[in-house]
Amino acid sequence: MVNDLHKELTTLLARLYGDVSSKLKENAAAVSEKCKIVVSGDSNSGMNSVMNTVLGTDILPNSHVLSPGTICCVHTVPSDAEGYFVIQMENGSSERYSYPKEPGTFHGLLCDIMQGKKSQRIQRKTLPL
Incomplete structure (x- = not known):
């Protein structure tokens, strides 16, 4: 059941936002840059x-x-x-x-x-x- 929920959320996020994993990595890199x-x-x-x-x-x-x-x-x-x-x-x-x-x-x-x-x-x- 938990695996099904994870798959559903992953599919929904991918449909809404594209490759979520790449976007998270981009955001993490942006936040870690020195100000x-x-x-x-x-x-x-x-x-x-x-x-x-x-x-x-x-x-x-x-x-x-x-x-x-x-x-x-x-x-x-x-x-x-x-x-x-x-x-x-x-x-x-x-x-x-x-x-x-x-x-x-x-x-x-x-x-x-x-x-x-x-x-x-x-x-x-x-x-x-």
């Missing part, structure tokens, strides 16, 4: 505040920590993975820093590391939002 958001503006115009509001958490560093023109990339990691960030300096060198998952530790650590240094790109690997 890129670009925010651009003058220094101290509130870009990080806007993005933190959109993301629903204070995930981007304060502007006084960053050099002008610094690109911030936020990526997610699995919940059992360690959070970390990578800073690429103006001279091309880059370093990876781990940080505890307690709120506020990312910003404090970044402030300590960046004192007097100029960055070009910061990539943060964090838990899913």
Whole structure:
């Protein structure tokens, strides 16, 4: 009886929507693509505040920590993975820093590391939002 129901549903869906299996794979691929958001503006115009509001958490560093023109990339990691960030300096060198998952530790650590240094790109690997 269950097999009959499965066959009937499969036949009905195929009649209504065509190859459902292919459509599900297409939709899964579309959903899994990375979403890129670009925010651009003058220094101290509130870009990080806007993005933190959109993301629903204070995930981007304060502007006084960053050099002008610094690109911030936020990526997610699995919940059992360690959070970390990578800073690429103006001279091309880059370093990876781990940080505890307690709120506020990312910003404090970044402030300590960046004192007097100029960055070009910061990539943060964090838990899913």
